[in-house]
Amino acid sequence: MLPLTDRQIRSSFLNCSRKDAARLPLPPGLDTLDWDRLDYLGWRDPQSPRRGYAVVPTEDGPKGIVVQTAARAGTGKQALCAWCQDVRLPHPVVLWVARRAGAAGRAGSTVGTLICEDFQCSANVRKRPPMPYKGFDMDAHVEGLIEGLRERSRGFLASVDR
Template sequence: MQPLDADAIRASFVNCSRGEAKSVTLPTDVPWPTRDFLGWRDPKAPGRAYLVVPWGPSVVGLSLRAAPPATSRLRSNMCGFCSTTHSLSDVTLFTGRRAGKSGREGNTLGTYVCANLACSAYVRGELKSNVPQPVETLSLEERVARMEDKVRRFVERILETR
């Protein structure tokens, strides 16, 4: 992903007000070359998360809400973006208001994703889950492409204005 400055990140949000975008706590020290999208949790408001995704020649930013963490560690779940298996508490339901009139009417869309939104790092093996992973025959490039497709489809559904 190409490096973005604070103004570009704040201007990218499509499902929140400009005032909300101004109050976003931005991440620091992002390893841009190894990120396919920028995702982070707000350290000042743990229930808030943000996703900034390359979108054609620009980027699209989404404001998300994180469901409270699960209390059981006995089960596991798979990330809807990177397909990494985690303990149940390390996968979170993230919901985002839909863009436009639909979102203003209260319509949301959700998906279960790595709680730390570090999917790019898991796909590349920079981070490891504490749960054994199924064996995959896909190459790194194919796994990255699969993840990018899943993220793109989620963003497309948020942007739908029907």
């Protein structure tokens, strides 16, 4: 994804007030992120670990959401992340819930999805599996995984922004 400034990040949020967006903690190490290897930006709130943030590039620019997870999501390692769909996950996947944007969200409407607990999807899709057979097109395989992650994360953002 293209690098984002703190200002772009804060102004991207769909489902929180401007005041909350102005106060939320920025991702750690923002200045040193390897943006080429990220399909979206996701991080947890160090002050409230049940809260997370995700900023996803879309055709209309970056869009951010505030998400919450249950104290014990309990979905464990068996669950598949809906965004990266990595079957070799070394970490749990949790249910993240987003308040919808606008009037729907103010009326209490939410939408949830299973995502990697610390938003590791971009790293997951870039891990190269062992060659399944000679001549396997690993680059095309990884490209396909990256494209899938981008599509599904954008799709979720669209469901929040409705």
